[in-house]
Amino acid sequence: MNDLLVEVLRGDQVESRHVGSAVVADATGRVVFAAGDVEAPVFTRSTVKALLALPLVESGAADRLGLDDQALALACASHVGLAVHAEIAAGMLARAGRDVSCLECGAHWPTAREGQVALASRGEQPTALHNNCSGKHAGFVCLACDSGDAVQNYIRPEHPVMQRTTAALARATDTILDERNRAVDGCGIPTYAMGLRALATGFARFGSGAGLDGDTAEAARRLRHAVAAHPDLVAGPGRFDTVLMQEFGARAFSKMGAEGLQVIALPEHGLAIAVKCADGAARGAEAAAASLASRFLGEHDTLWRLSRPVLRNWTGTEVGALRPAI
């Protein structure tokens, strides 16, 4: 049910292997490439942040609150917790008349070393603004405030904001999302399991607008362009999603998810790639997704580097590399 996705080489010998599943699908759900079981349910985690952000734009809340492209990009982000990320999240909350105290995502240290050192050197502790999901959560708060809903418990499945964002995800992916395929994500909101093909279909639609209502398609276009204009906000310096979109701009909408997920929408092809590394490893999902992307975006230095990253030890010596196998 899983195929070999990526081999990890030390010297010229295989040290570790990542298996999983991968699919490329169009907006109708047609599969143009598949490896492994692409119908088995996988929790979609942070891959779907942009789909969950559709109601924020489509409802007009983003415009009424004056959220700019940076805010919209951060609403789709799993950011690395630099000062710029925390500041934009705080600004979104301020637009809704709120502050960090209403965020229900919990606090964690920035994932970027630079962000960790910046906080620690000032003797500060991280706040919920540094949580990689703070932009998504700030967007939820904005949506609640714009609609006049109570903000508290906005992460619970029965809250109107979760109902609306879940409905947007269900429509985009043509899946039934309920308590049977629901669990709790790292940031406290519900995460739903669906087949990898359904996930790719949702992003083929998000990338091209095909199969979406007119207003939803326009919201998707705005979110895509916001992220393409600010790829540094959707992750951070040197991170896969940021590097890919710094290179390809609006030609590739790339988003990781915890436990080995990677989605790349390819708007000009009307397709999207979705990868699940069965063991949950980001490196496996990234290399496999970059390798698949090169079939559509063409051979390219950036895709080569992302699909075959060199492994170096602490003195900088090259000790191995990843090698895609799909």
Place this chain on the structure above:
Amino acid sequence: MNDLLVEVLRGDQVESRHVGSAVVADATGRVVFAAGDVEAPVFTRSTVKALLALPLVESGAADRLGLDDQALALACASHVGLAVHAEIAAGMLARAGRDVSCLECGAHWPTAREGQVALASRGEQPTALHNNCSGKHAGFVCLACDSGDAVQNYIRPEHPVMQRTTAALARATDTILDERNRAVDGCGIPTYAMGLRALATGFARFGSGAGLDGDTAEAARRLRHAVAAHPDLVAGPGRFDTVLMQEFGARAFSKMGAEGLQVIALPEHGLAIAVKCADGAARGAEAAAASLASRFLGEHDTLWRLSRPVLRNWTGTEVGALRPAI
């Protein structure tokens, strides 16, 4: 060739899976449990630090330089980079009349958050003393200085220190170690690939002394007892190896290795466990090894927690767990 080792649950559904191989063997190489291919070569990485430390003790260098149990424990360690670890490594170097400048392992940030914050809050950068391998490297420097060998390039395969430590590893595991199964480890020294059964056999010998020369068996006993007396030095607070040995002392010698390796010697049983998680994930190797250990050490709260760790999100909510499958 790989068996299912561990499932990762989100809610009550399987989100990710770790496959690999696992073996329990005695000092003669007899297999009492096997899952997956236990003869396929795997790079042994940091699992073998204690075997590489045998010449330091057996040669008398440790005694001549006055290395205490803390130093011997750190020579076997993949530590988390707290101040205590860096200080002991510096002390070992001082015993040899050297300092951090001769270490060839490279510098990296402490893996423990507490260590990172401590450095950053003082505006400091990590040095080679914070490298998780600094104790092993300091031991190599001690061995070189005691023998009158030039210290420079002590990490290279042809250096007398690497020749002696590699020979100790080859003897303990009955394997031929040469350029055909050699690659470069994260800290710059050679790492060699061997079957998981050979690795377990080496640690069954290390744990019991059976199959080792008298001087080697005595050196192994001293290293085991040094680590058992200072389990906080071999890794760090909350880490698998430290927690296991804080609970079981000299009844279990536990050592992780990069890319999903875990070894646990069980001296009173004359056995050792070796696990390779095929994808390189520590969590998979740890849960599988703890589960296997409970077959010999008995059902025990600590082993239960280590084999079935609960996954919590950033607000502390329980969102899943690991579940051993072997």
